[in-house]
Amino acid sequence: MHSAEFIETQDPPVTSILAGGYNHPLLREWQSERQLHKNMFIYPLFVSDIDDEVTAIESLPNINRYGLNTLKPYVESLIKKGLRSVILFGVPLAPGIKDPIGTAADDPNGPVIRAIRMLRESFPSLYVMTDVCLCEYTSHGHCGILFPDGTIDRKRSVQRIAAVATNYARAGAHSVAPSDMIDGRIFAIKQALLKENLAHKTFIMSYSAKFSADLYGPFRDAACSSPSSGDRKCYQLPSSAKGLAHRAIERDLTEGADGIIVKPSTFYLDIISDASTQCKDVPLCAYHVSGEYAMLHAAAEKGVVQLKQIAFESHMGLLRAGAGLIISYFTPEFLDWLDDDEL
C-alpha cells in the first residue's frame, strides 16, 4: 500500500483564514452586501389586441403574449406570489393597424391603454409601468417618425412620444419608460406631463444607456417590432461607447428623468457600475433583456449551467454592479425562488 506524503509547512497568519466568515448559510447571507428582494423585480408583459390570445413565443421559453382577458388571471396568479410591478409592451396584431407615425401606440381601444385601465382597476397594489416607443406600432418598425430619406425626424418623433407617454399616464400608468433613445424626449415628456397636470404622479424611467445590441432578437419576435429596413444604430448607442452612455445619463437626469435604465445588463456591468455613481440619487434599473434570458435557458437545456443557480448568479451580479431594480423575464421564477429557505 502506498503511504500518503505530507509536506511540513508553516501555519499561515490568522488573517489569511477567510473560511470562518462564510461557513454557515446565515453567514453567507451576511457576506452578501445586498440581496435580491421581490420588490426589485419588474416583469415585462406582452399584451396584444386579441383579447383571448395566449401565444407562446418560441425564442422566449415560458413567456407568452396575452390578450386582455387572459392577462388578468395570469397577473393575478403572480400577485399572489408577491409580484409588485410590471412593464407593458403593446403588440397590435390587427391587419393594417400600423402606420408611419404609430397611431396604434395610444389608441384608446389599443392593447396598452386598455391593459393599463384593466390592471389599475383589478389590482390596486400593482405598480404599472409602460414602455414608450413607436417601433411596435409603426409600419416601418423604427422607434420614431422618419423623414422621407429614412432618417429620424427628431422633432416630430419626440412630440409624438410625449403625447403617447401623456396618454398612458392619463389612462393610469404610474410610470412611463421611453425606450426610443431619440434626443430630447425626456424633456418633451416632462413638459407634456406638466402641461396636463400629470408630472407629480408620473415616474419617468428613462432608458438612458440603451445599447444597440444583438440581444433583443427574441423581444422583436414577441413584439413583432423588427425594423423593415435598416437598423437602430443611429439612435441606440454603440456597444463600446462608454462616454455616450455617461453623457446620455447626465442629459436625461438634467431633463427630468426620475430613474435610469441600463440595457442590456450582463455584458454592461461596467456601465451599471459607473451609472450607480452617476445616479446615486435616483433608482437605477438594469434590464436583463430577452437575449440574456434566452441564452441562459439554452445553456441550461444543454446542461452547461443550472437554471436557478445561473439566474441567481447573473442577477446578483447586477446588484453587485450597483443596480437596485431589475426588469427581468425571470421574475415569476424569482417569486418562487425567493420563497425558498436556502439559496
Ligand SMILES: NCc1[nH]cc(CCC(=O)O)c1CC(=O)O
Ligand atoms: N424599443 C422597444 C424596446 N423596448 C425594449 C426592447 C428590448 C427588450 C428585450 O430584448 O427584452 C426593445 C426592442 C428594441 O429596442 O429593439
Ligand SMILES: [Zn+2]
Ligand atoms: Zn423602439
Ligand SMILES: [Zn+2]
Ligand atoms: Zn457626470
